[in-house]
Amino acid sequence: MPLLSTHELTKRYPGGVTALDRLTLDLETGIIGLVGANGAGKSTLLRILLGLLPATSGGATVLGFDARTEGSALRRLVGYMPESDCLPPDVSATDFVSHMGRLSGLPAAAARERAAEVLRHVGLYEERYRPIGGYSTGMKQRVKLAQALVHDPRLLLLDEPTNGLDPAGRDEMLTLVRRTGTEFGIAVIVASHLLGEIERVSDFLVAVDGGRLIQAAPLGTFTERTGVLAVEVEDGAEALTARLTERGLTARTSGRLVLVDLDDERPWDVVRDAVADLDLPLVRIEQRRRGLEELFR
Numbered sequence: 001m002p003l004l005s006t007h008e009l010t011k012r013y014p015g016g017v018t019a020l021d022r023l024t025l026d027l028e029t030g031i032i033g034l035v036g037a038n039g040a041g042k043s044t045l046l047r048i049l050l051g052l053l054p055a056t057s058g059g060a061t062v063l064g065f066d067a068r069t070e071g072s073a074l075r076r077l078v079g080y081m082p083e084s085d086c087l088p089p090d091v092s093a094t095d096f097v098s099h100m101g102r103l104s105g106l107p108a109a110a111a112r113e114r115a116a117e118v119l120r121h122v123g124l125y126e127e128r129y130r131p132i133g134g135y136s137t138g139m140k141q142r143v144k145l146a147q148a149l150v151h152d153p154r155l156l157l158l159d160e161p162t163n164g165l166d167p168a169g170r171d172e173m174l175t176l177v178r179r180t181g182t183e184f185g186i187a188v189i190v191a192s193h194l195l196g197e198i199e200r201v202s203d204f205l206v207a208v209d210g211g212r213l214i215q216a217a218p219l220g221t222f223t224e225r226t227g228v229l230a231v232e233v234e235d236g237a238e239a240l241t242a243r244l245t246e247r248g249l250t251a252r253t254s255g256r257l258v259l260v261d262l263d264d265e266r267p268w269d270v271v272r273d274a275v276a277d278l279d280l281p282l283v284r285i286e287q288r289r290r291g292l293e294e295l296f297r
Helices: 043-047 071-075 094-105 108-121 139-148 168-183 197-200 237-246 267-278 292-296
Strands: 005-012 017-027 032-034 057-062 078-081 154-161 187-192 204-209 212-220 225-233 251-254 255-259 282-289
Touching: 005 043, 017 043, 017 204, 017 212, 032 043, 032 168, 032 197, 043 057, 043 154, 043 187, 071 078, 078 139, 094 108, 094 139, 108 139, 108 267, 139 154, 139 168, 154 168, 168 187, 168 197, 187 197, 225 237, 225 267, 237 251, 237 255, 255 267, 267 282
Parallel strands: 032 187, 032 204, 078 154, 154 187
Antiparallel strands: 005 017, 005 057, 204 212, 225 255, 225 282, 251 255
16 A cells, blocks of 8 residues: 555645646655645645645545545644644643644653653753743754654654754754654655755655646656766866867866766776876766756756
């Protein structure tokens, strides 16, 4: 049984706005990146998968539950970290996370114990009794992650988990997300408009644009090697390009890079010899990989 499936899933809002357009997916357990620009339909998809928003047409099943008719049962097995700031400022983190555990069906004592565990996991154990209103943005994001984890879900849905964080905070949050998926064995879907973040944490990528599916495949499929050899030199790129062209290679200059078509193994030796003959300061030589940005271009 797949982690989740959608079939011809469509959501249209009043005014003619189509957030999802006949989206069909079958996803297996793992750390899945859901990537697309703002307004691509990512948040709408997560809310439909949670059973919080009805689809206009089509259907979705999550963990074997119908999202339209079995939302209450489904949400007991799913943790959700929303994008918006939704935390009560005058409540401590431990009280809030315990309360969310109770709402998910945990007994009071178990909810309290689990709250302490997940707050330790996200790095807030020492701060757990402070009112949330006095927390930094990064600490609030960690509380949101903790409440999504408190009931030991089988699936985590994270909507823009690094929203509002500085670079250091983003790194810490992405490390937490990766650890949660790999060490706890919880399936994770991370929605983000930042391709670099998705590339750091995900094993599988779902790319959407304008509510339509662009591609769904393992991350390596998107970043596989190309038939181009990239040679970076501190200076002399034009001279190197000319020398490689003289020797029968197809080469072009792009700033400090010389890009060489790689039809077989011969260019590696030719480039090495040309760099040595010209006595150029070589920075790196590598076969280029596709970047996620190319997918959207």
